[in-house]
Amino acid sequence: QKEVEQDPGPLSVPEGAIVSLNCTYSNSAFQYFMWYRQYSRKGPELLMYTYSSGNKEDGRFTAQVDKSSKYISLFIRDSQPSDSATYLCAMSLNYGGSQGNLIFGKGTKLSVKP
Amino acid sequence: DGGITQSPKYLFRKEGQNVTLSCEQNLNHDAMYWYRQDPGQGLRLIYYSQIVNDFQKGDIAEGYSVSREKKESFPLTVTSAQKNPTAFYLCASRGTKAFFFGSGTQLSVL
Numbered sequence: 755q756k757e758v759e760q761d762p763g764p765l766s767v768p769e770g771a772i773v774s775l776n777c778t779y780s781n782s783a784f785q786y787f788m789w790y791r792q793y794s795r796k797g798p799e800l801l802m803y804t805y806s807s808g809n810k811e812d813g814r815f816t817a818q819v820d821k822s823s824k825y826i827s828l829f830i831r832d833s834q835p836s837d838s839a840t841y842l843c844a845m846s847l848n849y850g851g852s853q854g855n856l857i858f859g860k861g862t863k864l865s866v867k868p
Numbered sequence: 869d870g871g872i873t874q875s876p877k878y879l880f881r882k883e884g885q886n887v888t889l890s891c892e893q894n895l896n897h898d899a900m901y902w903y904r905q906d907p908g909q910g911l912r913l914i915y916y917s918q919i920v921n922d923f924q925k926g927d928i929a930e931g932y933s934v935s936r937e938k939k940e941s942f943p944l945t946v947t948s949a950q951k952n953p954t955a956f957y958l959c960a961s962r963g964t965k966a967f968f969f970g971s972g973t974q975l976s977v978l
Contacts (some may be wrong), residue, residue, distance in 0.1 A: 797969030860910035
């Protein structure tokens with residue numbers, strides 16, 4: 755079993771839809787959870803950062819962490835064509851030191867159609 | 869502007885040649901990283917450095933080498949021992965709450 759599993763998609767939705775992106779993980783010791791957005795042939799940019807469990811909201815984006823199920827989600831409300839990108843989940847045991855290295859999912863490719 | 873600069877954007881390697889990818893940051897971050905990204909594979913860690921003059925191998929270090937002589941710079945050399953070097957290479961540095969990435973270098977084999 756891989757440490758982090760993420761459905762690669764592609765996922766295609768109409769403009770205005772609510773998008774749900776998910777990752778599962780096997781290491782219950784992960785504490786830091788992040789979502790990155792990557793446009794084609796560009797570097798990933800941080801969208802959301804969560805420590806431990808719970809929800810975090812930032813504008814149209816909501817990140818959820820369920821440590822009991824080892825499952826994290828990113829919700830995008832009122833999706834826009836500009837949201838079309840690959841979304842990568844990432845997580846780590848600690849932040850800093852050798853255990854602070856991020857483990858990435860493979861990314862989900864999202865396409866939002868006008 | 870603060871950030872991470874990778875160069876060149878595109879690089880071509882001939883058989884048996886070593887090539888070096890540049891990564892410079894002006895964020896004053898101690899830790900820097902090199903990742904390789906293949907289609908459908910996600911990001912895989914090649915090397916990382918927590919501090920100047922120190923670096924550690926990541927998951928796929930074979931065929932690569934790095935140096936960290938200055939805090940701002942973390943160049944990656946893809947050696948001739950790396951038989952499948954075609955990939956998108958990303959450099960990152962670690963801030964207080966997140967990793968920051970450069971815009972990447974696409975390396976291809978001629």
